Amino acid sequence: MQNNHHKEHLYKILVIGDLGVGKTSIIKRYVHHNFSPNYRATIGVDFALKVLNWDQETVRLQLWDIAGQERFGNMTRVYYREAMGAFIVFDVTRPASFEAVTKWKEDLDSKLTLANGKHVATVLLANKCDQGRDVLTNNGIKMEQFCQENGFVGWYETSAKENINIDEAANCLVKHIMASENDMLQSEVPDTVTPQLEKDKGGTCSSCFRSQ
Amino acid sequence: MAGKDVETEATGNNQETVTHDPVATEPSLMSGTLESLSGLGEDGSSVGSDSEINGLTVRRTDKYGFLGGNQYSEGSEKEVRVDVARQREMKWLDMFKNWDKWIKHRFQKVKLRCRKGIPSSLRSTAWQLLSNSKELLEANKGKFEELEREQGEAKWLDIIEKDLHRQFPFHEMFASRGGHGQQDLYRILKAYTIYRPDEGYCQAQAPVAAVLLMHMPAEQAFWCLVQICEKYLPGYYSAGLEAIQLDGEIFFSLLRRTCPMAYRHLKKFKIDPILYMTEWFMCIFSRTLPWACVLRVWDMFFCEGVKIVFRVGLVLLKQVLGSVDKLRELQGMYETMERLRNISPDTIREDILVQEIITLPVTEALIERECSIQVRKWRESRGELTHQPGRRLHGTRPIYENKRRAALFYVWSSSACFFFFKPPSNPFCGSQTFTLSCYWNKPGGLHRPKEV
Numbered sequence: 001m002q003n004n005h006h007k008e009h010l011y012k013i014l015v016i017g018d019l020g021v022g023k024t025s026i027i028k029r030y031v032h033h034n035f036s037p038n039y040r041a042t043i044g045v046d047f048a049l050k051v052l053n054w055d056q057e058t059v060r061l062q063l064w065d066i067a068g069q070e071r072f073g074n075m076t077r078v079y080y081r082e083a084m085g086a087f088i089v090f091d092v093t094r095p096a097s098f099e100a101v102t103k104w105k106e107d108l109d110s111k112l113t114l115a116n117g118k119h120v121a122t123v124l125l126a127n128k129c130d131q132g133r134d135v136l137t138n139n140g141i142k143m144e145q146f147c148q149e150n151g152f153v154g155w156y157e158t159s160a161k162e163n164i165n166i167d168e169a170a171n172c173l174v175k176h177i178m179a180s181e182n183d184m185l186q187s188e189v190p191d192t193v194t195p196q197l198e199k200d201k202g203g204t205c206s207s208c209f210r211s212q
Numbered sequence: 213m214a215g216k217d218v219e220t221e222a223t224g225n226n227q228e229t230v231t232h233d234p235v236a237t238e239p240s241l242m243s244g245t246l247e248s249l250s251g252l253g254e255d256g257s258s259v260g261s262d263s264e265i266n267g268l269t270v271r272r273t274d275k276y277g278f279l280g281g282n283q284y285s286e287g288s289e290k291e292v293r294v295d296v297a298r299q300r301e302m303k304w305l306d307m308f309k310n311w312d313k314w315i316k317h318r319f320q321k322v323k324l325r326c327r328k329g330i331p332s333s334l335r336s337t338a339w340q341l342l343s344n345s346k347e348l349l350e351a352n353k354g355k356f357e358e359l360e361r362e363q364g365e366a367k368w369l370d371i372i373e374k375d376l377h378r379q380f381p382f383h384e385m386f387a388s389r390g391g392h393g394q395q396d397l398y399r400i401l402k403a404y405t406i407y408r409p410d411e412g413y414c415q416a417q418a419p420v421a422a423v424l425l426m427h428m429p430a431e432q433a434f435w436c437l438v439q440i441c442e443k444y445l446p447g448y449y450s451a452g453l454e455a456i457q458l459d460g461e462i463f464f465s466l467l468r469r470t471c472p473m474a475y476r477h478l479k480k481f482k483i484d485p486i487l488y489m490t491e492w493f494m495c496i497f498s499r500t501l502p503w504a505c506v507l508r509v510w511d512m513f514f515c516e517g518v519k520i521v522f523r524v525g526l527v528l529l530k531q532v533l534g535s536v537d538k539l540r541e542l543q544g545m546y547e548t549m550e551r552l553r554n555i556s557p558d559t560i561r562e563d564i565l566v567q568e569i570i571t572l573p574v575t576e577a578l579i580e581r582e583c584s585i586q587v588r589k590w591r592e593s594r595g596e597l598t599h600q601p602g603r604r605l606h607g608t609r610p611i612y613e614n615k616r617r618a619a620l621f622y623v624w625s626s627s628a629c630f631f632f633f634k635p636p637s638n639p640f641c642g643s644q645t646f647t648l649s650c651y652w653n654k655p656g657g658l659h660r661p662k663e664v
Contacts, residue, residue: 019371019374019375019415020371020374020375037377037381038281038381038382039378039381040378040379040380040381040419040499041374041375041378041379041415041418043415043416043419043490043491043494043495043499044486044487044490044491044494045487045490046553047546047549047550047553049546049550062546067415069371069414069415071414071415071449071451071452071453072415072453074452074453074454074457075453075457075486075490078484078486078487079487081482
């Protein structure tokens with residue numbers, strides 16, 4: 001068989017959320033497999049690249065690490081351009097950072113849509129879960145319901161420090177990006193063959209299964 | 213009189229435990245710990261785990277106080293000869309004695325000496341004189357303490373606290389949590405939000421304030437920061453960040469003149485200037501260049517103003533994207549961005565960089581002309597600018613002239629019938645030059661009074 005099927009995908013993924021929630025740490029953990037308490041505050045935007053082998057295909061993820069201070073929100077239109085997916089991050093020990101999640105989601109959806117008019121796949125990350133679960137347990141929020149209501153394709157409790165759930169969350173996001181990419185291709189070229197998606201790739205994300 | 217030397221300033225900071233500080237009331241600020249040093253080696257630094265003994269980091273700093281990280285200097289820079297250094301110091305001390313006269317009559321010489329590099333022992337005083345922050349402090353004795361006593365707004369303090377341990381984490385002054393450096397940083401950033409409640413705090417102010425703190429005590433650093441935010445880079449840190457975006461457009465347009473090849477490349481891959489120049493400009497390259505270069509750039513910046521920032525940016529782009537060979541490897545947006553975000557310190561030589569900055573034909577007049585073009589375009593495409601910062605002053609000379617005009621106007625107006633024009637007493641006008649100069653600079657406005 002010819003190697004025609006070896007496709008390369010390049011996806012731009014945004015990492016947004018309030019300042020100090022650990023966006024840079026998550027990216028460093030995911031891309032460089034380490035954690036340090038010495039990261040500098042991000043000013044403007046930073047970048048990192050992660051290459052994944054996905055079935056027989058290569059997936060390149062361009063991760064855009066975007067400054068969390070509200071002030072930089074005026075530049076987000078430029079940062080968001082042509083992104084295919086997003087992580088919105090909050091800090092489980094800081095309720096205010098969770099309250100900002102809907103604001104970030106609205107900002108994202110208002111400035112960015114896919115070619116078919118749909119919103120980009122977004123995964124919610126409850127970071128610093130090694131330090132407690134205050135936000136998740138105290139205010140009685142049903143995260144599944146919150147995700148559904150706010151258009152997240154899934155959510156994960158993560159820890160960049162302890163390396164918890166970061167790969168799983170990324171796999172979940174990639175799976176949804178690929179699915180929406182296929183959606184778009186199908187609507188453009190009706191006779192395109194849909195590549196099969198591996199069901200168990202996404203780990204324990206509740207919503208992933210539902211949307212399949 | 214001379215500023216604290218970085219080398220001596222930094223010693224012993226590590227082991228210190230601060231027991232009492234009336235300003236920092238948060239528990240996290242009460243004691244210095246070495247927690248943040250334990251992760252050295254991250255960020256591509258050459259620091260190994262053997263630098264830690266019994267939990268205490270004993271690694272030697274470089275001569276600027278860096279323990280590691282990509283701004284650590286290996287000491288390969290050639291030193292200025294001792295006799296030359298001594299001679300320069302004498303010249304600067306001589307200038308300090310008659311500072312105003314030097315600025316008024318021999319400014320070109322001052323500029324030349326800033327371009328040669330200010331002796332490190334005198335840098336603190338020189339920066340304060342060049343920016344006129346020294347006079348501002350003297351005119352506002354006790355003001356800083358007064359600001360410190362105020363409580364401040366929780367929304368700013370919250371953000372500031374989150375940023376304290378994220379400024380130059382590899383510099384020994386800022387490496388230990390709750391150490392002196394971080395405490396002083398908190399003091400001046402907080403004071404600024406009270407001094408300018410309309411401006412609040414912008415994350416990019418922290419590295420700027422940290423560089424100042426590496427050279428001078430908190431009160432001096434505060435007034436120096438005020439001058440940078442109000443005179444040198446007005447609007448850069450304000451809500452909306454319009455000024456920096458506007459400068460991005462100006463910068464891109466200047467690039468078209470100075471390096472068309474780089475311009476075309478960035479245009480081809482739709483790389484908007486704010487993707488790479490935001491950090492460069494807002495932090496005045498303090499997070500981008502090798503440290504020796506940062507200091508040389510700041511020496512010139514304090515003297516000549518934002519022009520230097522534009523020039524450094526243009527020189528860097530020219531260096532990274534200025535030849536066919538270099539562009540061959542950068543066939544894509546990501547590759548280009550990656551290169552621009554991580555300019556290798558080995559490729560930057562201090563003397564060559566400074567030489568190129570000096571010779572680049574980008575003048576204040578050119579920047580101002582381009583600015584009015586870009587303001588017009590902005591209005592056409594995005595509507596009115598919502599934030600109207602004060603007029604940008606291009607370095608020491610305009611700041612000095614502005615100050616003189618304001619002083620003369622004040623004398624003149626208070627002796628004439630302008631009694632309704634009282635000297636400002638609100639906290640926004642640390643110096644009287646602020647509002648008066650705006651009034652004075654109106655075209656067709658008042659006549660210049662005869663000098664007395």
